[in-house]
Amino acid sequence: MAVSIDKERAIHKAAIQVISEYGFHKAKMAKIAEVAGVSAGSLYTYYSDKDHILDRIFEMLWKKDWAGLVPLSERKDLSPQEKLEGAIDLVFDVLTGDRNLIIVFVNEFNNFMKNKEVSFSLYYHEFLGAFSAIIEEGQATGVFNPHIPANVTCDFILGGIRKSLYGQVMGTLAVDGAALRTHIKAMIRRGVLV
Amino acid sequence: MAVSIDKERAIHKAAIQVISEYGFHKAKMAKIAEVAGVSAGSLYTYYSDKDHILDRIFEMLWKKDWAGLVPLSERKDLSPQEKLEGAIDLVFDVLTGDRNLIIVFVNEFNNFMKNKEVSFSLYYHEFLGAFSAIIEEGQATGVFNPHIPANVTCDFILGGIRKSLYGQVMGTLAVDGAALRTHIKAMIRRGVLV
DNA sequence: CGCCATTTTGAACGGTTATTCATTCACCAG
DNA sequence: CTGGTGAATGAATAACCGTTCAAAATGGCG
Numbered sequence: 180m181a182v183s184i185d186k187e188r189a190i191h192k193a194a195i196q197v198i199s200e201y202g203f204h205k206a207k208m209a210k211i212a213e214v215a216g217v218s219a220g221s222l223y224t225y226y227s228d229k230d231h232i233l234d235r236i237f238e239m240l241w242k243k244d245w246a247g248l249v250p251l252s253e254r255k256d257l258s259p260q261e262k263l264e265g266a267i268d269l270v271f272d273v274l275t276g277d278r279n280l281i282i283v284f285v286n287e288f289n290n291f292m293k294n295k296e297v298s299f300s301l302y303y304h305e306f307l308g309a310f311s312a313i314i315e316e317g318q319a320t321g322v323f324n325p326h327i328p329a330n331v332t333c334d335f336i337l338g339g340i341r342k343s344l345y346g347q348v349m350g351t352l353a354v355d356g357a358a359l360r361t362h363i364k365a366m367i368r369r370g371v372l373v
Numbered sequence: 374m375a376v377s378i379d380k381e382r383a384i385h386k387a388a389i390q391v392i393s394e395y396g397f398h399k400a401k402m403a404k405i406a407e408v409a410g411v412s413a414g415s416l417y418t419y420y421s422d423k424d425h426i427l428d429r430i431f432e433m434l435w436k437k438d439w440a441g442l443v444p445l446s447e448r449k450d451l452s453p454q455e456k457l458e459g460a461i462d463l464v465f466d467v468l469t470g471d472r473n474l475i476i477v478f479v480n481e482f483n484n485f486m487k488n489k490e491v492s493f494s495l496y497y498h499e500f501l502g503a504f505s506a507i508i509e510e511g512q513a514t515g516v517f518n519p520h521i522p523a524n525v526t527c528d529f530i531l532g533g534i535r536k537s538l539y540g541q542v543m544g545t546l547a548v549d550g551a552a553l554r555t556h557i558k559a560m561i562r563r564g565v566l567v
Numbered sequence: 568c569g570c571c572a573t574t575t576t577g578a579a580c581g582g583t584t585a586t587t588c589a590t591t592c593a594c595c596a597g
Numbered sequence: 598c599t600g601g602t603g604a605a606t607g608a609a610t611a612a613c614c615g616t617t618c619a620a621a622a623t624g625g626c627g
Contacts, residue, residue, distance in 0.1 A: 180574045180623045202484045204398040208615060218576045220617080229615065263565070286483045289539070290396045293480070314565070323565045327556045328548060334540040335533035335560050342532020343525055345483070352524050362521045366529050370564035371457070371508070371517045374594050374604045402585060412606045414587080423585065 187225045189215040191239075194232045199279035203233060203287050233291055234298050236283065241302035244273040252309035252316075259317030260368075266310055267364055270340055275356045278348045285345045307333065336367055381419045383409040385433075388426045393473035397427060397481050427485055428492050430477065435496035438467040446503035446510075453511030454562075460504055461558055464534055469550045472542045479539045501527065530561055 193215035198206045208229060212219040226232045251257075251265050274281045291297065310333045317323030323332070340363055346352045347359050354362065387409035392400045402423060406413040420426045445451075445459050468475045485491070504527045511517030517526075534557055540546045541553050548556065 180572075180625085182574075186574095202487055207613095219615090220576055221574075223616070224574065260566075286487075289480045293396055317565070322567060324559065324563070324567050327560055327565075328546065330540065330546050331537055331548060331553060331556045332560065332565060334537045334546065335557060336565075338536020338539075339529035339533035341536065343528045345532075346524070346528040352522065352528065354522060354525060359525060362525045363529060365518065366521055366526065366564065368564045368566050369518065370560065370562045371511070371521075371526060371530075372454075372562050373516060373518050374592085374602075376604075401583095413585090414606055414608095415604080417586070418604065 182224065186215070186217060186221070190217065190222060190225055190232070191235065195236060195277065195279045195283055198233065198236075198287065199282035203283075203291070230291075230295075233283075233287065236280075237288065237291065237297065238299040238302075240273065240280075240284065241299040241306060245269060245306050246302055248306050248309040252312045259313055259320060259322055262313045263317065263323075263367070264364060266313060267336075267340065267360070267367070270337070271344075271356070271360050274344055275360075281344050281348050285341055310337070339363065339366070376418065380409070380411060380415070384411065384416060384419055384426070385429065389430060389471065389473045389477055392427065392430075392481065393476035397477075397485070424485075424489075427477075427481065430474075431482065431485065431491065432493040432496075434467065434474075434478065435493040435500060439463060439500050440496055442500050442503040446506045453507055453514060453516055456507045457511065457561070458558060460507060461530075461534065461554070461561065464531070465538075465550070465554050468538055469554075475538050475542050479535055504531070533557065533560070 190211065194206070194211050197211045197214055200206075201210075208222055209219050211232070212222055215222075222232070226235065248266055248269055251262060251269070254262065257265070274284065297303075311329045314323055314329040314332050318325040318329065343352070343359060343363055347354065347356060352359065384405065388400070388405050391405045391408055394400075395404075402416055403413050405426070406416055409416075416426070420429065442460055442463055445456060445463070448456065451459070468478065491497075505523045508517055508523040508526050512519040512523065537546070537553060537557055541548060541550065546553065
């Protein structure tokens, strides 16, 4: 009897759903198993423990879904503005596919990184580095405001996107994903002033 | 023997410290008691349970510290730009006073609001309403971009501030609080483009 | 068809920790 | 000084839930 990749994916998906509903701490292994359609014991065939499940969820995001930012940042055929727009699209594309994933990411990511070794650390920092590099390139070529440190610009943009996306999935914004994306891009480019 | 307001404050402060270090779930009541200089049992003289401690921390923020936004938003002697700047200052002033409070707020607030009645719900929504009102006033008077829904602008700004402040206290930004505030204000007004 | 390796199962286990409460202690009014 | 009220203590409790593991099920292979 061989391990089943389908079962692993079912657990992965069930975990995202259950964690998004209850939060990581209150998400019970038994519930994840139930939603995935396996027994509680089977979780441990595919994951070593509860932390491992969440680690994999984030690893998939950073290592697979968002790793595309590094090559994007290095392209010679795009302007910094185009790269920045591409970066925003990348963030949106990955997250807008799964409402539950947004909730898990927003609520659990910071806490999960706290006082712990995580498997995706390298990819996470590469992503941040690539984002910063785009901003710095834009500053060097005179299209982005050079007075704001690139790090600060990055954090502000990513934090703004994160919270807006969360508001959108929680239903407090009354806009759809596509409209939100357009608004956010406008806000990032030009700010609030007309 | 009367209850001691000093002891309650000591517990409040200790809880912020311990929760910021370990996260709410891993913050032990025994540790909070130890840091506060009281016994574990005494926590229950001042708070009904663990949730109650965190509820009070957030209640203080929204009911006391940030309630000032409502009168600010209603002032007739300030322009929308001045009000927006005042709002940003208010957020910064409250949070920059306590590094641990920033960490608790960023990491625990969303999760704590999930599937639960909280005591500060009213003040929280009044704050958001006042922030939106400032944006809407600016849109009505033609100084703020009217194409972006005020809600979206609010969430984006607050999310951006939150993540930047967190980056600053975590030491990933290499700017001090005052410089960060200036940069954030510039970013909000004009965006990344020069 | 049977054998064996591997997975699946779920009841039982055990570690953790929020909470309780009998007892002790501190304060103050009379 | 003293008695009574109510806070402080911290060891004991009890519930919760992640994890284990012995037994059963599965499925591929010779």
